[in-house]
Amino acid sequence: MNPARRTTATASTVVVLATAGTLLTALPASAATTCTSPVFKRQFFANTSFSGTPKKTDCDNAIDQTWTGAPATGLPKDNFGVRYAVTRDFGSGGPFALSASGLDxxxxxxxxxRKIDLWKNGSTTVSKTVNVTIPSGKHTVRVDYVNWTGSARVKFGYTPRTSATVDKVKPLAPTGASVSYDPATGKAKLTWARNKEMDLAGYRLYRRLKGTTFGATPLATTTGTSYTDATLPVTGDTYYYEIRAYDKAGNASGGTADQAVVTADRTAPGIPAGLDITDASETGGLRIGWGAVSGAVSYRVYRAATENGTYTRVGTTDEPSYRDASTQVRASYYYRVTALDAAGNESGQSVIVKGARRDETPPPAVTGLTATPTEYGFALNWDANPAPDLFRYVVYAGELVGDEEEQVCYVHEVEWLGAETTSYEYTTVPDGEERCMFVDAVDSSWNSHYRWTRSPNIVTATELDTTPSAPTT
Structure with missing residues (x-):
């Protein structure tokens, strides 16, 4: 309660006017009093009809006063009036109770x-409460009090009715919603204007991922007008917020316009899986393949000389495969692959896969082959093959078929020999037939000069004729 207070004009200027021999003294009017809603403006009148200029004007945040004498300087102790008025925004409005009591x-x-009328000069306190429905928006509440004689007492209040069976009016949706996002912390801060409803209980905040709907359970509940969300996933996705007001009767407003936030992306894509290695025969090297990873824009390929060695990046590709052309023939390599997204987040490394580049270069042709007829067939000799990975020799022998203009050597495999061997005794029946022979070189990767080129160095030789001239008895 703000009791009536005496006010003193500061630096007042007195103007003296002469009118028909009478002196009139005029005092300047005090500055207009402004009271911030929901505080009441209070005016004191020296009459019960609220006529003329108020004797005093001030602000009072509650109507609950008792006077035993004059309520203010310049007013009588009887037959005075006090007027209270306030204009405020009631938000969505709703059911209210107006309560008044006092003397007189x-x-x-x-x-x-007029909603309450207790206009009677009496000696006992009178009171009354009425239920009203106040529409949404701004409205003016005014209380007129008069004291005719005796003690003066006035009390008034207006309160929302918050029973769920009575109040069916939803609050208005909050206004002024905005959101700011800090990429460094990954937090989003929402702010909004306070609702005007007197029965407001608080606000519910909802969040959804783009492409989904808001759930039934709010992200948070608060009675303030700001909230910081520290639980946003840092995935580079877009999220939307909505704020809803709710009152003490459980009525909830509609939501604000969606407030969008694009989060920082610090979440790495999945680890590549399904790795395999094939020999890139047509272009050389080893080709590593894997399954495409959702959200990945590129991949990094790492290689080591041993399974538990140091893996060094050998290439980057935007396809789910990579050809490592820097490999050497007959060497083993170990590979791991990672995925990268558009924000540069790199996944963990894949499982290890091992591969070796296949040797597809055959040894050179065997040279220096000679076939010397013997009593058992032929003695074969040849030059040592210079292939570093030579594994064996294969001796082929056969017969010449065709006429003198064109003859073909039909051969078959006779013997496999070690790489250190450069001679062979080919046994046959020395009956004077002409024979054809060659020796093929095969390396440790089973590359055969003959099978790759079909151009062996063929030699021909005639057997000794040891057939008896006459049948043996």
Whole structure:
């Protein structure tokens, strides 16, 4: 309660006027009093009709006063009036209870319409409560109080009715919603304007991922007008927020316009899986393949000389495969692969796969082959093959078929020999037939000069004829 206070004009200027021999003293009017809603403006009148200029104007945040004498300097202790008025925003409005009591007369108005009338000079306190429905928006509440004689007492209040069976009016949706995002911390801060409803209980905040709907359970509940969300996933996705007000009766407003946030992306894509290695025969090297990873824009390929060695990046590709052309024939290599997204986040390394580049270069042709007829067939001799990975020799022998203009050597495998061997005794029946022979070189990767080129160095020789001239008895 703010009791009536005496006010003193500061630096008042007195103007003296002469009118028909009478001196009139005029004092300047005090500056207009402004009271911030929901504080009441209070005016004191020296009459019960609220006529003329108020003797005093001030602000009072609650109507609950008792006077045993004059309520203010310049007013009588009887037959005075006090007028209270406030204009405030009631938000969505709803059911309210207006309560008034006092000695002597009290009248309550809402937007100029009388709601309570206790206008009677009496010696006992009178009181009354009425239920009204106040529409949404701004409305003016006015209380007129008069004291005719005796003690003066006035009390008034207006409160929302918050029973769920009575209040069916939803609050208005919050206004002024905005959101800011800090990429460094990954936090989003929402702010909004406070609702005007007097029965407001708080606000519920909802969050959804783009492409989904808001769930039934709020992200958070608060009675303030700001909230910081520290639980946003840092995945580079877009999220939307919505704020809803709710009152003490459980009524909830509609949501604000969606407030969008694009989060920082610090989440790595999945680890590549399904790795395999094939020999890139047509272009050389080893080709590593894997399954495409969702959200990946590129991949990094790492290689080591041993399974537990140091893996060094050998290449980057935007396809789920990579050809490592820097490999050497007959050497083993170990590979791991990672995935990268558009924000540069790199996944963990894949499982290890091992591969070796296949040797597809055959040894050179065997040279220096000679076939010397013997009593058992032929003695074969040849030059040592220079292939570093030579594994064996294969001796082929056969017969010449065809006429003198064109003959073909039909051969078959006779013997496999070690790489250190450069001679062979080919046994046959020395009956004077002409024979054809060659020796093929095969390396440790089973590359055969003959099978790759079909151009062996063929030699021909005639057997000794040891057939008896006459049948043996």
């Amino acid at each position: 007369g009290i009248r309550v108005y809402v937007d100029g319409v």
